[in-house]
Amino acid sequence: MMTAVRITLTVNGTRHDDDVEPRLLLVHYLRETRGLTGTNVGCDTTSCGACTVLLDGESVKSCTVLAVQADGGEVTTIEGLASGDAMHPVQEAFREHHGLQCGYCTPGMVMAAVSFLAEHPDPSEDEVRHGLEGNLCRCTGYHNIVKAVMAAAKTPAAPRA
Amino acid sequence: MIPSAFDYVRAASVDEALAQLAEHGDEAKLLAGGHSLLPLMKLRLAAPTVLIDIGRLRDLSYVRDGGNHVAVGALTRHRDVEVSDLLRAEVPLLAHTAGLVGDPQVRHRGTIGGSVAHGDPASDLPAVVLALGGTLVARGPGGEREIAAGEFFHGFLETALAPDEMLTEIRLPKRPGAGWSYQKFNRRAQDWAIVGVAAVRNGGAGVALVNMGSTPLRATAVEQALASGASPADAAAHAAEGTEPPDDLNGSADYRRHLVQVLVRRALEEAGARG
Numbered sequence: 307m308m309t310a311v312r313i314t315l316t317v318n319g320t321r322h323d324d325d326v327e328p329r330l331l332l333v334h335y336l337r338e339t340r341g342l343t344g345t346n347v348g349c350d351t352t353s354c355g356a357c358t359v360l361l362d363g364e365s366v367k368s369c370t371v372l373a374v375q376a377d378g379g380e381v382t383t384i385e386g387l388a389s390g391d392a393m394h395p396v397q398e399a400f401r402e403h404h405g406l407q408c409g410y411c412t413p414g415m416v417m418a419a420v421s422f423l424a425e426h427p428d429p430s431e432d433e434v435r436h437g438l439e440g441n442l443c444r445c446t447g448y449h450n451i452v453k454a455v456m457a458a459a460k461t462p463a464a465p466r467a
Numbered sequence: 468m469i470p471s472a473f474d475y476v477r478a479a480s481v482d483e484a485l486a487q488l489a490e491h492g493d494e495a496k497l498l499a500g501g502h503s504l505l506p507l508m509k510l511r512l513a514a515p516t517v518l519i520d521i522g523r524l525r526d527l528s529y530v531r532d533g534g535n536h537v538a539v540g541a542l543t544r545h546r547d548v549e550v551s552d553l554l555r556a557e558v559p560l561l562a563h564t565a566g567l568v569g570d571p572q573v574r575h576r577g578t579i580g581g582s583v584a585h586g587d588p589a590s591d592l593p594a595v596v597l598a599l600g601g602t603l604v605a606r607g608p609g610g611e612r613e614i615a616a617g618e619f620f621h622g623f624l625e626t627a628l629a630p631d632e633m634l635t636e637i638r639l640p641k642r643p644g645a646g647w648s649y650q651k652f653n654r655r656a657q658d659w660a661i662v663g664v665a666a667v668r669n670g671g672a673g674v675a676l677v678n679m680g681s682t683p684l685r686a687t688a689v690e691q692a693l694a695s696g697a698s699p700a701d702a703a704a705h706a707a708e709g710t711e712p713p714d715d716l717n718g719s720a721d722y723r724r725h726l727v728q729v730l731v732r733r734a735l736e737e738a739g740a741r742g
Binding site for chain 2: 308351352372422437
């Protein structure tokens with residue numbers, strides 16, 4: 307039972323080899339094995355989106371992906387978005403437009419927005435609202451979150467992770 | 468929540484997956500995108516002791532023109548179904564509805580084969596395959612067989628697939644010029660449908676219901692009424708016949724019996740306007 311599996315993951319640009327239990331969830335791998343606690347666990351039931359990260363460039367809920375499923379892949383977490391001191395345009399837009407209140411949903415919200423903008427470079431407000439359906443903000447701060455994503459979409463040459 | 472412990476094997480081909488299924492029997496489960504199975508395992512409602520990961524069989528991720536039908540590989544992710552030009556042109560009901568499954572993150576991982584093989588009556592895509600009169604292709608130790616969608620869903624989370632079989636392809640007949648509609652009624656954007664209706668019309672009609680019983684259901688009374696010339700509103704009045712909808716926090720069985728008539732009428736009207 308429970309034979310450990312060797313996985314190789316590139317997290318925020320750095321390659322790591324680890325022996326993991328098959329049932330280890332990607333979110334726990336990121337938080338506990340890698341110490342990257344920017345990715346939050348909210349509902350733990352694929353609903354709230356707090357644990358959203360990019361897997362090979364696409365948003366996924368890391369509470370519903372096994373670390374072994376991500377083997378060989380590239381993961382980007384909120385810690386990997388900025389380039390040095392320069393925030394990612396989506397992070398910058400969230401700051402500028404105050405797209406957060408308590409901040410708990412923010413890392414997942416930002417990662418979902420980055421993935422959404424890669425697929426919809428010129429979205430309407432309605433598309434933004436639908437595009438963030440997988441992320442809940444219990445402060446109900448959606449108004450400024452949508453404003454921030456719309457603003458980020460208009461940032462010229464926004465690098466999209 | 469953490470699933471109970473299991474052994475993990477990765478299949479590099481369909482044959483390898485079938486060999487693993489044969490070896491481990493019903494202790495094993497196939498893992499595709501994991502977006503039906505892993506939530507159940509985290510809640511410990513499912514506790515397979517072996518997971519056979521077929522998620523890397525990229526040769527089962529495709530959308531192909533099969534002449535009179537479109538063939539979709541079982542491991543095609545919802546997002547790829549949603550944006551497929553071929554499906555948007557030939558089977559728009561499927562492409563559209565794939566874009567309504569869960570939320571963007573779920574659609575990046577979940578697969579059409581996983582959704583159909585899971586056979587959840589509350590899922591969107593099984594009802595779409597049923598309304599379209601699709602065919603499911605399965606492989607097992609004895610080779611390949613085709614199963615009509617109408618014979619695929621046997622009971623709650625039970626399908627015609629044998630424990631040693633694997634769903635490999637979903638075939639959807641082309642219905643040129645057909646009107647179509649998918650009505651999904653829920654209270655929160657990403658939720659399962661409280662009730663859903665998939666409809667396709669050109670000449671004959673295919674109407675299938677989501678979350679109105681222990682399996683996705685064909686609304687045969689509605690289809691028969693339409694065949695004998697009933698209006699959408701009159702045909703929709705038959706929508707609850709033969710259903711046994713669940714009673715839960717989202718709605719009573721009576722509420723669903725009412726709602727399904729409203730949604731079938733809307734679906735038939737929208738399909739009529741599109742056809």
